[in-house]
Structure formats: structure tokens, C-alpha cells
Amino acid sequence: MVVALVIAALVLGSLLFHWLSPWWMTPLASNWGSIDNALIITMWICAVAFIALNLFMAWLIWRYRHRPGNRAHYEPENSRLERRLTFWTAIGIAGMLAPGLIAWNQYVTVPADAxxxxxxxxxxxxxxxxxxxxxxxxxxxxxxxxxxxxxxxxxxxxxxxxxxxxxxxxxxxxxxxxxxxxxxxxxxxxxxxxxxxxxxxxxxxxxxxxxxxxxxxxxxxxxxxxxxxxxxxxxxxxxxxxxxxxxxxxxxxxxxxxxxxxxxxxxxxxxxxxxxxxxxxxxxxx
Incomplete structure (x- = not known):
């Protein structure tokens, strides 16, 4: 129970640190807004994964904590769950890679009049x-x-x-x-x-x-x-x-x-x- 509360507090503390932190990106002074966009998209995807996974883990620790008379159900494999995890992980990785690849393509293509x-x-x-x-x-x-x-x-x-x-x-x-x-x-x-x-x-x-x-x-x-x-x-x-x-x-x-x-x-x-x-x-x- 204590571990679940510590994990939930970690998530809350991380969110407060992000919202209240004075350290953030400097004002943009060039054409590279696409780099900022790629960074912000990556941050949001990681933030959603961080919050969802940690709160889910805290809920599991609380929901399936040891109680007298309860026995754990042993399930070594769950193909349906694995397919879902693989699908959403692939979506998240693609969402992080795509903006960066677009920005990189622009980054290495120097204008002829530069x-x-x-x-x-x-x-x-x-x-x-x-x-x-x-x-x-x-x-x-x-x-x-x-x-x-x-x-x-x-x-x-x-x-x-x-x-x-x-x-x-x-x-x-x-x-x-x-x-x-x-x-x-x-x-x-x-x-x-x-x-x-x-x-x-x-x-x-x-x-x-x-x-x-x-x-x-x-x-x-x-x-x-x-x-x-x-x-x-x-x-x-x-x-x-x-x-x-x-x-x-x-x-x-x-x-x-x-x-x-x-x-x-x-x-x-x-x-x-x-x-x-x-x-x-x-x-x-x-």
C-alpha cells in the first residue's frame, strides 16, 4: 500500500515540477520551429506513457495487494495483452520518430541561396x-x-x-x-x-x-x-x-x-x- 502511494506521489511531483519549473526552452529566434515541435510531441507522448504506466502500476499494487485467503492466479502468457502492448508501443514510437525525421530532412537540406x-x-x-x-x-x-x-x-x-x-x-x-x-x-x-x-x-x-x-x-x-x-x-x-x-x-x-x-x-x-x-x-x- 505504501509503495502504491509513493508511486502516485512521484507522478504528482513530476507534474508539479514540470508546471512550476522556471527552466524551459529559450524563445525561438530562428526558423527551426520544427525542432521545437518534435521535442514537444516527444515530451507529450512520454508524459502520457509515464503517467499511465505508473498510475496503472500503483493501482495494481493496491488492487492485488496481499490479503488473507487470496491466491494469485498464475498466467504466464496472454497473447491478447501482448498484441495490444506491441500495437500501442509501435504507435508511440512512430509518433516520436516521425516529427524528428521530418525536421532532420529539412535540417540537412541547405537552401541554394544560403x-x-x-x-x-x-x-x-x-x-x-x-x-x-x-x-x-x-x-x-x-x-x-x-x-x-x-x-x-x-x-x-x-x-x-x-x-x-x-x-x-x-x-x-x-x-x-x-x-x-x-x-x-x-x-x-x-x-x-x-x-x-x-x-x-x-x-x-x-x-x-x-x-x-x-x-x-x-x-x-x-x-x-x-x-x-x-x-x-x-x-x-x-x-x-x-x-x-x-x-x-x-x-x-x-x-x-x-x-x-x-x-x-x-x-x-x-x-x-x-x-x-x-x-x-x-x-x-x-
């Missing part, structure tokens, strides 16, 4: 790279990473000379424009995650991963690493600023290109490269 931004993770900081006027990111590889070439860009690739290097943890994005985030890691597993965007993806050393999203609300949001990546994992934070097109263009104009950074690092020997980046007639920004 802008490209590369996010680079390392212990324990973020940095970013955006294409220049040619709209194409230059090639890069880990073997080329040096103190003067943090992204490992190929200096002979003309498409990389006008790439914008954002060597800080603050990224700006235009509102209501789709963007494909290309993700690379220099050392260990990281995970690019902005809670308000819902979208997240692991950064795997040696592999280029990606996600895409469309920011729908202007504002400043935290970039988190959602993968335990070492002792400084908790401080691996960044900022993404979603703003109007004019403000975004102004921010872009303030960023340095790879060619300009290379010119500065080489001193006077890099002047020609810097001028080529500034002058589209030189054939660099195709």
Missing part, C-alpha cells in the same frame, strides 16, 4: 571566416595552420585571399537570411550551439560538418560548446549578433581579409597581395 560562414573551434575559443566579394571560401587544411594562418588557408588559392577573418568570438549575421555554418575543429570534439537557434552540430577533427539556419529575431545570443572538450569547456563561449542588413554590411566592412593579414605579417613584402585584394581588376575576387 550564405556561408565557417566556425572554427579550438580549446577553448571560437573564431570565424566569411567569404569575400567572390562569395567563395578559399581552400584550407590543418597542415597549413600557423600562428599567422590560424585557419590553415592556402595562400596560393585566389578564392581565399579576400576571405574575411574574424579572429574574435563575436559573429554577426543578417536577420531573415539563411546561412550555412561550416564547422571545423583544430583539436578535439566541440559542438556549435546557440540555444535560441535550436540548431547544433559537432565539430569533428579532420571532418568538415555543417548546419544551416535562418535567424528570425534581431538580438545578441550566446554561442556555447555543447560537447565536453576539456578543462576549459565551461569558458568556451562566443556571441552571435543578429542585425539588419545595413548594420551587417557595416560590420563586414570593418573586417580584415586574409590577404591583408598576410601582407601585414610579411611587412612590405605583402603590399602587392593587399592591393590585389582591394582591386577586383587584379583577378583575385572572382
Amino acid at each position: 550564405a556561408v560562414v565557417e566556425a572554427n573551434g579550438e580549446q577553448w575559443r571560437w573564431s570565424f571566416r566569411l567569404p569575400g566579394r567572390d562569395g567563395v571560401l578559399g581552400t584550407a587544411e590543418p597542415a597549413r595552420i600557423t600562428s599567422d594562418n590560424a585557419f590553415g588557408l592556402n595562400p596560393k588559392d585566389p578564392y581565399g585571399r579576400d576571405d574575411l577573418i574574424v579572429d574574435t568570438a563575436e559573429l554577426h549575421l543578417p536577420v531573415n537570411r539563411p546561412v550555412k555554418m561550416v564547422l571545423r575543429s583544430k583539436d578535439v570534439l566541440h559542438d556549435f550551439y546557440v540555444p535560441e537557434f535550436r540548431a547544433k552540430m559537432d565539430l569533428v577533427p579532420g571532418i568538415v560538418t555543417y548546419l544551416w539556419l535562418t535567424p528570425t529575431q534581431t538580438g545578441t545570443y550566446d554561442i556555447l560548446c555543447a560537447e565536453l572538450c576539456g578543462a576549459g569547456h565551461h569558458q568556451m563561449r562566443g556571441t552571435v549578433v543578429v542585425e539588419d542588413e545595413a548594420s551587417y554590411r557595416k560590420w563586414l566592412s570593418e573586417q580584415m581579409t586574409f590577404g591583408q593579414m598576410a601582407a601585414e605579417s610579411r611587412g612590405g613584402g605583402g603590399t602587392r597581395l593587399a592591393r590585389a585584394d582591394a582591386d577586383p581588376s587584379k583577378g583575385v575576387g572572382r
Whole structure:
């Protein structure tokens, strides 16, 4: 009898914790409402199963508790009950899987007009790279990473000379424009995650991963690493600023290109490269 009351109290306490809890999803600031929908549907299905099964178990414990003179009926198999359990379990699993599969299909299908931004993770900081006027990111590889070439860009690739290097943890994005985030890691597993965007993806050393999203609300949001990546994992934070097109263009104009950074690092020997980046007639920004 006591066990039945404890189980019933557990169900009631869980419901009260859910209704009264201050911890809930952050306001949505991207196009990924389908991810929220999949999560909410999964939660409701699990909630119904949790409540029904636990209350049923509590009722069974109370209804068939030991009483003098009562003998239990031994029934090792009940095919009718097993068919019902199998059917309703399959319905519940399908109900949880279907919304997630629909959202995943959208998640891996990047719009053709999406802008490209590369996010680079390392212990324990973020940095970013955006294409220049040619709209194409230059090639890069880990073997080329040096103190003067943090992204490992190929200096002979003309498409990389006008790439914008954002060597800080603050990224700006235009509102209501789709963007494909290309993700690379220099050392260990990281995970690019902005809670308000819902979208997240692991950064795997040696592999280029990606996600895409469309920011729908202007504002400043935290970039988190959602993968335990070492002792400084908790401080691996960044900022993404979603703003109007004019403000975004102004921010872009303030960023340095790879060619300009290379010119500065080489001193006077890099002047020609810097001028080529500034002058589209030189054939660099195709």
C-alpha cells in the first residue's frame, strides 16, 4: 500500500515540477520551429506513457495487494495483452520518430541561396571566416595552420585571399537570411550551439560538418560548446549578433581579409597581395 502511494506521489511531483519549473526552452529566434515541435510531441507522448504506466502500476499494487485467503492466479502468457502492448508501443514510437525525421530532412537540406560562414573551434575559443566579394571560401587544411594562418588557408588559392577573418568570438549575421555554418575543429570534439537557434552540430577533427539556419529575431545570443572538450569547456563561449542588413554590411566592412593579414605579417613584402585584394581588376575576387 505504501509503495502504491509513493508511486502516485512521484507522478504528482513530476507534474508539479514540470508546471512550476522556471527552466524551459529559450524563445525561438530562428526558423527551426520544427525542432521545437518534435521535442514537444516527444515530451507529450512520454508524459502520457509515464503517467499511465505508473498510475496503472500503483493501482495494481493496491488492487492485488496481499490479503488473507487470496491466491494469485498464475498466467504466464496472454497473447491478447501482448498484441495490444506491441500495437500501442509501435504507435508511440512512430509518433516520436516521425516529427524528428521530418525536421532532420529539412535540417540537412541547405537552401541554394544560403550564405556561408565557417566556425572554427579550438580549446577553448571560437573564431570565424566569411567569404569575400567572390562569395567563395578559399581552400584550407590543418597542415597549413600557423600562428599567422590560424585557419590553415592556402595562400596560393585566389578564392581565399579576400576571405574575411574574424579572429574574435563575436559573429554577426543578417536577420531573415539563411546561412550555412561550416564547422571545423583544430583539436578535439566541440559542438556549435546557440540555444535560441535550436540548431547544433559537432565539430569533428579532420571532418568538415555543417548546419544551416535562418535567424528570425534581431538580438545578441550566446554561442556555447555543447560537447565536453576539456578543462576549459565551461569558458568556451562566443556571441552571435543578429542585425539588419545595413548594420551587417557595416560590420563586414570593418573586417580584415586574409590577404591583408598576410601582407601585414610579411611587412612590405605583402603590399602587392593587399592591393590585389582591394582591386577586383587584379583577378583575385572572382
